Amino acid sequence: MIRLEHVSKVYKTSTRPALDDVSVEMEKGEFVFLIGPSGSGKSTFLRLLLREEVPTRGRVYVSNFDVAKMSRRRVPRLRQSIGCVFQDFRLLPTKTVAENVAFALEVIGKPRNTIVKVVPEVLQLVGLDGKEDRFPTELSGGEQQRVAIARAFVNRPLVLIADEPTGNLDPDTSQDIMLLLERINRTGTTVIMATHDHGIVDSMRRRVVELSFGKVVRDDARGVYGVGR
Amino acid sequence: MRTSFVFSEVVTGLRRNVTMTIAMILTTAISLALLGGGLLVVRMVDKMQANYAGKLEVSVLLTNDVSANDKDCTQQPCAGLRSALEQTSGVETVVFQNRDEGFERFKRIFEAQPELLKLARPEAIPATFRVKLEDPDRTDVIKQAFEGKPGVKGVDDQSKFLERFFEGLNGLRDVVLILALIQAFAALLLISNTIQVSAFTRRVEVGIMRLVGATRWYTQLPFLIEAVVAGIIGAVCAVGLLVLGKAFFIDRITRNLTESGIIPPVGYLDILIVSPWLFLTAIVIAATTGYVTLRLYVRL
Structure with missing residues (x-):
């Protein structure tokens, strides 16, 4: 599903590689935590999957895409098969909840009748039915993140990338968000989540890939945050 | 889309x-x-x-002497000038207009200004060859060839003004x-x-x-x-x-x-x-x- 082969990434502005000979494989339907301190290479890892960056060396595969080698014209296809959630939600303040979710489909040219059918379904899945017409500013942080998750999932991606999705949320709300991500994972979607949250990683007992100075220093099938440090 | x-x-x-x-x-x-x-x-x-373009002509004005004495352009130097003009390459038509015809034309053009007509005399109007060229831009040829010849008072080139x-x-x-x-x-x-x-x-x-x-x-x-x-x-x-x-x-x-x-x-x-x-x-x-x-x- 996702495979990195001896991937290194060196930014022009830095002497130390952000990723240093990383080889990792993730299966379809897996739930993987990507942990490590700031600057360990988590974000670069995720950006490589999205082809926001191109590796300096090595190869990156997502589903059938040879990400590092593919032409620019095919990049949108890749991104359509990956959903993204961020710490800062990135919702459009001028659009309602339903419009924010619909936006993701509109801009990839989905027909209107599909959109009106799919958007309420996904809003129900994330537990936001009844709040379709609210604006993001009228929602709590947890609710806003649900909108973001709905938007990331509405096109039924193969992979959901979550970059510290609970970073701005209190522990209880974080738990709710994790339950939601788990539910999405159970539909067969691979979930890759970068996080600093010990509690969540320890309680979920999922695969943990730990990065340190750009190298994979740990890969446990059912890991916790603190082991080996 | x-x-x-x-x-x-x-x-x-x-x-x-x-x-x-x-x-x-x-x-x-x-x-x-x-x-x-x-x-x-x-x-x-x-x-x-x-x-x-279609109307531009070169006027070869004849001297007073010719204008007064040769109404039909049958004598020299008028007849010679006419045939010389006709034989010049690039010339499409040559029309001779004697003093009387010229005066008639003048009256037609200025019929709106009777006070001007009252002052005009036929003697002021020279007999003229009105020469039409195949290429209206080549007026210099006529000017060079005929200006100063006996019987020619001057060559008037409308295109210069335009x-x-x-x-x-x-x-x-x-x-x-x-x-x-x-x-x-x-x-x-x-x-x-x-x-x-x-x-x-x-x-x-x-x-x-x-x-x-x-x-x-x-x-x-x-x-x-x-x-x-x-x-x-x-x-x-x-x-x-x-x-x-x-x-x-x-x-x-x-x-x-x-x-x-x-x-x-x-x-x-x-x-x-x-x-x-x-x-x-x-x-x-x-x-x-x-x-x-x-x-x-x-x-x-």
């Missing part, structure tokens, strides 16, 4: 930068109006050239077109700037669009259409300016010249014929500038 989506984005974009949009439209409008003015001058010159007149008009056209060019450059910079501002204010949207896999076209099209719509509105304003300019300015200052048939009037039809070029220019410039700006300055 969902057109309704793209257009709602365009409207939002234009509304959000309303001051920039207005500046962009006005600059484009003035630039295009100047261009249109230049094109109208070109059309006018063309029309005049076509108008006069040439100066056309030179004046062409100069006017050049000035107008240069102004249009400078203004177009300003418009170009404004379009580029507006798109950059527009892309900056919408960077969150654009970021999301990229992330969810919108194609380059989908991300760029709203910005491009925004520029093109502003360009088209600018062109509409430019045509409006030309119509107003014609009605309140050009018609007034050229009334005397057009009524006497010296220069052709600028008609609304002329503006109508020029305006598609203005629209085309607006669209091409806006779209190209937009595209280049997006490629160079904006990461989409």
Whole structure:
């Protein structure tokens, strides 16, 4: 599903590689935590999957895409098969909840009748039915993140990338968000989540890939945050 | 491609930068109006050239002596001059007009000014060969060959006067077109700037669009259409300016010249014929500038 082969990434502005000979494989339907301190290479890892960056060396595969080698014209296809959630939600303040979710489909040219059918379904899945017409500013942080998750999932991606999705949320709300991500994972979607949250990683007992100075220093099938440090 | 989506984005974009949009439209409008003015001058010159080309003649004026004594051009030097003219290459027709015929023609031309006619005497009008050339630009040949010959008083070349007149008009056209060019450059910079501002204010949207896999076209099209719509509105304003300019300015200052048939009037039809070029220019410039700006300055 996702495979990195001896991937290194060196930014022009830095002497130390952000990723240093990383080889990792993730299966379809897996739930993987990507942990490590700031600057360990988590974000670069995720950006490589999205082809926001191109590796300096090595190869990156997502589903059938040879990400590092593919032409620019095919990049949108890749991104359509990956959903993204961020710490800062990135919702459009001028659009309602339903419009924010619909936006993701509109801009990839989905027909209107599909959109009106799919958007309420996904809003129900994330537990936001009844709040379709609210604006993001009228929602709590947890609710806003649900909108973001709905938007990331509405096109039924193969992979959901979550970059510290609970970073701005209190522990209880974080738990709710994790339950939601788990539910999405159970539909067969691979979930890759970068996080600093010990509690969540320890309680979920999922695969943990730990990065340190750009190298994979740990890969446990059912890991916790603190082991080996 | 969902057109309704793209257009709602365009409207939002234009509304959000309303001051920039207005500046962009006005600059484009003035630039295009100047261009249109230049094109109208070109059309006018063309029309005049076509108008006069068929009628331009070289007049070989004969001396008083010949004019008085040789009514039918049967004696020398008149008959010799006629055959020499007829044999000159490039000459289409040669018409002899004696003093009386010349006077009749004079009376016809100035029939509106009887006081002038009262003063005129046939003796003042020389007999004339009216020479029509195959190529109206080659009047010098006649002038060189016949000026100063016995019996010739002078060679009068109508095209010399017109040439100066056309030179004046062409100069006017050049000035107008240069102004249009400078203004177009300003418009170009404004379009580029507006798109950059527009892309900056919408960077969150654009970021999301990229992330969810919108194609380059989908991300760029709203910005491009925004520029093109502003360009088209600018062109509409430019045509409006030309119509107003014609009605309140050009018609007034050229009334005397057009009524006497010296220069052709600028008609609304002329503006109508020029305006598609203005629209085309607006669209091409806006779209190209937009595209280049997006490629160079904006990461989409």
